[in-house]
Amino acid sequence: MISIYRYESPIAPNLHIFRETAMEAFPMAIVGFAVAFSVAKVYSVKHDYTIDGNQELIAFGVSNIFGASFKSFAASTALSRSAVQESTGGKTQIAGLLSALIVMIVTLAIGFLLDPLPKSVLGAVVI
Numbered sequence: 001m002i003s004i005y006r007y008e009s010p011i012a013p014n015l016h017i018f019r020e021t022a023m024e025a026f027p028m029a030i031v032g033f034a035v036a037f038s039v040a041k042v043y044s045v046k047h048d049y050t051i052d053g054n055q056e057l058i059a060f061g062v063s064n065i066f067g068a069s070f071k072s073f074a075a076s077t078a079l080s081r082s083a084v085q086e087s088t089g090g091k092t093q094i095a096g097l098l099s100a101l102i103v104m105i106v107t108l109a110i111g112f113l114l115d116p117l118p119k120s121v122l123g124a125v126v127i
Helices: 015-046 053-068 079-087 093-114
Strands: none
Touching: 015 053, 015 079, 079 093
16 A cells, blocks of 8 residues: 655644753754854865854854754754765855755655654765
C-alpha cells in the first residue's frame, strides 16, 4: 500500500516541556550560535562584508521558535554546506532556499525508503 507523506501541522508549544528542558537547551543554543557566528565571520572576512551579531542572534531565535511549532530540529550552521554553496557560486539566500526545496521534494518523493532509518540518521541530512 502506498501512503502519502506529509509534513505535520503546527502545534502550540508545551510549556511543561519548556520548563524541563530550558536549562539543558541554553548551553546548546550558545554553542550553536557561536559556531554559526564564527562561520559567518569567516565568510564575511573572505568576501569583505560586515555582519551584525545581534541580527544573527535574532534570526536564529525566531527561526528556531517558528521551527519548534513544526517539531523541527533546531537550526544552526553547517560549515560543510556553507563551503559547498560558496564553492558552487551561491551568493544569496536563494541558493540555500533551492537546496532546502530539493531536499524537501526528495524526502516527500522517496520518504518511504527512509522509514527504517533512525531519526538521528535523518537529522544528519545537511540542508
